[in-house]
Amino acid sequence: MTGQGTIHSASQGWSSPQEAAALAAPRLAGKRRAFNGRVLLGLFLPVLAALLWEGAVQAGLAQGRLVPPPSRILATLWGLAQTGELWVHVAVTLWRILAGFAIGAAAGIVFGAISGSSESLRRLFDPTLQALRAIPSIAWVPLFILWLGIFEASKVALIAVGVFFPVYLGIASAILSVDRKLVEVGRVFRLSRIGLARRILLPAVLPEAVIALRSGLGLGFMFVVAAEFMGASEGLGYLLIDGQQMGKPDQILAAIIAFALLGKAADSLIVLLTRPLVRWQDVARERL
């Protein structure tokens, strides 16, 4: 978890300017303007590229058949939304991710907590789980189809497997890396095992747990595509395959954009829902 380390060190450096900003409202507004400036700067390159390509196609310099111009992609996306087709695909894909994520994350949290808190159980479970982790998740697909059929169950299972490992690893390593000195504070105040877990370990692992859930969700999006490639009649992954087979690159790109928007929205939702739990921590993570 080297990324976590950098977040921590960065956070210490930022705490005092943040404090100052909180005290001085006008400076906060200034900060927001700076933030907008940064967003605009980040948008500059993609927007420029889109405009250039649009211009090139409009001017007849390029045909734009295999790489459709932005206007055509947006028109396709709009058309799909108008007929209601898009929402069906989005709903199906989201449902699959949600089911897989719920199962995978719940199992990851349970096993991560077990591995992190008991050394003997860690020695029992961890080697097996690490060995399973080494298997590329896609390799399970044939087996899942044999076991669970070609419909929803096998897809959800694949997503759950994909989500499980990052969550398991994140939670276990977060518990193992809880500051011994804070645990000692719990001992001085004679907390029971449950008290220690509730009052020290749980809050201490929350920031890393959120990061684990976010990377789990990211993998959920990755595996939903794989799952929908292996045979589906609905879902954004189906739109991708359909676009390939029907020679509609604009539909492929429309589905990709839909994925990007959904993924970002889901990630932001996790950040938003967990922010009250980790607001003591720091502001550096808001930059990620």
Added chain:
Amino acid sequence: MLKLEHLSKTYADGTQALSDINLSVRKGEIVALIGGSGCGKTTLLRLVAGLDRASTGAIGLDGESIREPHPAVGIVFQEPRLLPWLTVSDNIAFGLTHLNAAERRARVSHALEKIGLREHAQRWPRDLSGGQQQRVAIARAFVTHPKVLLLDEPFSALDAFTRASLHEHLLSLWGETRPTILLVTHDVHEAVALADRAIVMQPKPGRIFDELPLALSRPRDRAAPSFEAAARRVLAALDESLDPARRSPQRERDREAAALWW
């Protein structure tokens, strides 16, 4: 009365950290443990806190033996060790879950008043300076009204000015409930400013080299000649303890000298 009898501690790797420590501390007394690094001061404190087990010997508090963390023993560590996810007032209230809400609030707000951080009650520890954080840590230990309070070089990371002001905060809190205090320090002036008695320790293995009574009246004036003289005596004992040629202190001579001073 806190009693340490024939206490010794040998770590699993064979290092002998403490050897045959005998010490009794009166109720309400402030005792400073002073010595060079590696003389087992912190180990001794951890044994009394019940965080580590002694290899041999016993620790008794009012006849009760201490082998694990005890409700009547509080500790302030070298670092504040505040819980970053709790506000200042929740950190202070951390050890008060057995009390009802009203009593808890009363104790916390009184402690906040005492350490001068009332307006910071709802802030996060990250918003406080090092000295303020250590004040919160001291308050967290005091509000449980321990009989014995252990301080493990709690001021060593602070500048001299902040340290002196924290000494005042500590003494003012001590004045209310008068707990017995065991203070580990490597700062001679800190020992003289706070303690009723200084125990000079010697390393390899950690043991008690000498004891010096510091019978100065309170509040203590750091500029007074008696303060300076006491500091010099502690320093001399400390120097002797680090001189391997001297294995036993000249306690008698020191006692006489002390008698002459006051």
